[in-house]
Amino acid sequence: xxxxxxxxAKRPVGMPDESTWVLEQNEIPTTESLAEGxxxxxxxxxxxxxxxxxxxxxxxxxIPPVQIGEVMRAGSAGEVVASxxxxxxxxxxxxxxGGVQQYAVTDGRGWYKxxxxxxxxxxxxxxxxxxxxxxxxxxxxxxxxxxxxxxxxSGAAGAVGSIVGQISKIKGCRVxxxxxxxxxxxxxxxxxxFDAAIDYKSDEPVAKAIRRTCPDGVDVYxxxxxxxxxxxxxxxxxxxxxxxxxxxxxxxxxTTAIKGPSNYLSLLVNRATMTGMVVIDYASQYQExxxxxxxxxxxxxxxxxxxxxxxxxxxxxTFKRLFTGEKMGKLVLKVID
Amino acid sequence: xxxxxxxxAKRPVGMPDESTWVLEQNEIPTTESLAEGxxxxxxxxxxxxxxxxxxxxxxxxxIPPVQIGEVMRAGSAGEVVASxxxxxxxxxxxxxxGGVQQYAVTDGRGWYKxxxxxxxxxxxxxxxxxxxxxxxxxxxxxxxxxxxxxxxxSGAAGAVGSIVGQISKIKGCRVxxxxxxxxxxxxxxxxxxFDAAIDYKSDEPVAKAIRRTCPDGVDVYxxxxxxxxxxxxxxxxxxxxxxxxxxxxxxxxxTTAIKGPSNYLSLLVNRATMTGMVVIDYASQYQExxxxxxxxxxxxxxxxxxxxxxxxxxxxxTFKRLFTGEKMGKLVLKVID
Numbered sequence: 087x088x089x090x091x092x093x094x095a096k097r098p099v100g101m102p103d104e105s106t107w108v109l110e111q112n113e114i115p116t117t118e119s120l121a122e123g124x125x126x127x128x129x130x131x132x133x134x135x136x137x138x139x140x141x142x143x144x145x146x147x148x149i150p151p152v153q154i155g156e157v158m159r160a161g162s163a164g165e166v167v168a169s170x171x172x173x174x175x176x177x178x179x180x181x182x183x184g185g186v187q188q189y190a191v192t193d194g195r196g197w198y199k200x201x202x203x204x205x206x207x208x209x210x211x212x213x214x215x216x217x218x219x220x221x222x223x224x225x226x227x228x229x230x231x232x233x234x235x236x237x238x239x240s241g242a243a244g245a246v247g248s249i250v251g252q253i254s255k256i257k258g259c260r261v262x263x264x265x266x267x268x269x270x271x272x273x274x275x276x277x278x279x280f281d282a283a284i285d286y287k288s289d290e291p292v293a294k295a296i297r298r299t300c301p302d303g304v305d306v307y308x309x310x311x312x313x314x315x316x317x318x319x320x321x322x323x324x325x326x327x328x329x330x331x332x333x334x335x336x337x338x339x340x341t342t343a344i345k346g347p348s349n350y351l352s353l354l355v356n357r358a359t360m361t362g363m364v365v366i367d368y369a370s371q372y373q374e375x376x377x378x379x380x381x382x383x384x385x386x387x388x389x390x391x392x393x394x395x396x397x398x399x400x401x402x403x404t405f406k407r408l409f410t411g412e413k414m415g416k417l418v419l420k421v422i423d
Numbered sequence: 424x425x426x427x428x429x430x431x432a433k434r435p436v437g438m439p440d441e442s443t444w445v446l447e448q449n450e451i452p453t454t455e456s457l458a459e460g461x462x463x464x465x466x467x468x469x470x471x472x473x474x475x476x477x478x479x480x481x482x483x484x485x486i487p488p489v490q491i492g493e494v495m496r497a498g499s500a501g502e503v504v505a506s507x508x509x510x511x512x513x514x515x516x517x518x519x520x521g522g523v524q525q526y527a528v529t530d531g532r533g534w535y536k537x538x539x540x541x542x543x544x545x546x547x548x549x550x551x552x553x554x555x556x557x558x559x560x561x562x563x564x565x566x567x568x569x570x571x572x573x574x575x576x577s578g579a580a581g582a583v584g585s586i587v588g589q590i591s592k593i594k595g596c597r598v599x600x601x602x603x604x605x606x607x608x609x610x611x612x613x614x615x616x617f618d619a620a621i622d623y624k625s626d627e628p629v630a631k632a633i634r635r636t637c638p639d640g641v642d643v644y645x646x647x648x649x650x651x652x653x654x655x656x657x658x659x660x661x662x663x664x665x666x667x668x669x670x671x672x673x674x675x676x677x678t679t680a681i682k683g684p685s686n687y688l689s690l691l692v693n694r695a696t697m698t699g700m701v702v703i704d705y706a707s708q709y710q711e712x713x714x715x716x717x718x719x720x721x722x723x724x725x726x727x728x729x730x731x732x733x734x735x736x737x738x739x740x741t742f743k744r745l746f747t748g749e750k751m752g753k754l755v756l757k758v759i760d
Contacts, residue, residue: 147692317683331691346654346683354668354699355484362691 133161212416213390221249233258241310391415470498549753550727558586570595578647657686728752
């Protein structure tokens with residue numbers, strides 16, 4: 087048995103190709119080789135997130151870039167199989183930043199125990215993990231939603247957007263989601279209870295569709311995509327609107343300059359605010375948010391959907407789905423049985 | 424004697440040309456012709472502001488556009504020469520929205536008395552008028568400056584920017600101004616006490632100049648210009664920075680799409696906020712702000728500079744200076760002796 091690890095081989099320009107990473111097989115660390123305080127985690131599931139693209143650029147950001155030759159950074163969930171750390175026992179299930187590999191050694195900082203009897207492991211790297219926390223703090227703390235607000239969210243069928251919309255419904259907002267294709271749009275309405283959905287791949291221009299589905303304008307726009315959709319949303323915001331900049335997946339693989347929002351002066355006309363957010367700032371409040379999200383799930387108010395693919399060898403093909411949109415909900419890779 | 428009035432003749436595309444307005448001469452209203460509650464103001468001074476350009480577009484904004492055939496909207500200051508309103512007596516000096524004309528009839532709503540023995544009339548449409556109020560509320564309420572912050576302001580030698588910088592100095596900030604040409608830059612440092620000035624017309628790229636003059640990064644950026652300078656500022660903001668969108672003079676005469684800020688994802692990386700503001704939202708607080716500004720002026724802490732041109736016939740040539748930058752401080756037109 088070996089530990090398969092996906093390492094960054096080079097810095098991509100534009101959309102990464104398969105040679106961006108290299109799959110290595112190394113010895114699985116033994117219990118004896120662990121330093122005092124370390125644990126060895128058998129990582130069943132790896133989280134695939136759009137933010138991974140940004141971590142590969144050698145530029146100043148909110149965390150250091152992944153270095154060439156390092157295991158690709160990723161959230162993960164698995165089982166402790168060896169421990170020299172009193173916080174964790176063999177058999178504990180845990181989640182943390184284990185990277186794209188089958189076995190991870192860590193001192194446990196930033197890792198926490200999870201209970202697979204309450205929710206499946208993949209949910210802990212989705213709705214009960216970083217994407218869920220991003221949605222929770224983004225829409226409540228940055229978006230500052232109030233009952234009766236019209237909330238518009240892009241990437242609405244994705245790991246973050248689907249939770250943003252559902253939390254907004256729980257809080258008494260009118261919710262409109264933007265997603266690609268009729269299947270996702272139907273899912274938003276039928277399964278997640280959105281009030282309306284906009285298929286940005288349809289013939290109807292997005293600005294027109296926003297006007298149709300948000301007749302009272304947009305109070306909060308939660309943006310995961312940037313580009314033309316952000317510009318369209320800016321044409322329909324209300325006075326005092328809050329725009330949450332969570333991501334810009336349409337721009338991450340640009341080889342030319344990012345498309346800035348041409349309609350940003352709508353912020354002036356409408357005295358609106360555009361604010362960027364990064365979930366790790368809210369780490370001290372994860373616990374209470376997790377409890378709240380768990381309760382909503384238990385009450386059936388919050389649905390979690392993971393799209394699980396298998397095999398670390400399929401990492402690249404699965405990663406690509408983040409950008410083609412060929413997935414539904416949270417994208418997860420199962421890397422070991 | 425006639426009342427010369429500058430009326431909007433057509434909607435400009437791009438930079439307005441002289442035929443955008445037409446100068447008419449009409450009878451000066453008589454006292455007898457005033458309705459009950461009206462006053463007649465002899466308007467000595469007209470305020471010229473970048474916002475005028477936006478008011479000429481037939482598009483949804485924070486106030487209705489000026490209609491074709493209407494007197495061009497403008498702030499003004501003058502003397503009451505006839506009154507059927509008990510709030511105002513003949514001989515009172517007043518300021519309001521009198522438009523580009525020598526005599527204005529108004530019911531007095533939005534007009535207030537000013538005292539020319541405390542400050543010259545042009546100051547009441549500059550530092551003690553809308554531009555000053557814009558600076559005051561923009562930097563304090565939206566920019567939320569704190570002692571020790573580094574404040575960067577564009578259009579720094581202009582009516583708003585020069586006050587933004589001085590208020591920031593009063594509040595204990597480090598202040599860097601961006602202006603066009605060495606004369607304005609020297610003025611910022613020598614006369615207004617800015618800590619540094621950036622000449623955007625010099626050979627040094629603005630982003631590099633910001634790095635040089637703001638070694639600790641930018642906590643608050645007050646933007647009057649938009650375009651490339653906004654993009655440059657976005658590269659140097661600190662975590663939690665506040666960007667105040669007050670105007671975008673570089674973009675007002677565009678015939679193609681406005682240039683959106685390509686670097687807007689710096690908001691995400693730095694958890695920063697970009698907020699638009701319109702001064703009229705703060706009308707209920709003008710009085711206290713005016714008193715504060717007046718005290719600062721009396722104490723010599725706040726300097727006001729008006730650049731006064733003469734003759735309503737010279738309206739167009741003077742208006743153009745807003746966009747060429749050939750002016751210093753608040754641009755004012757004296758339209759009658």
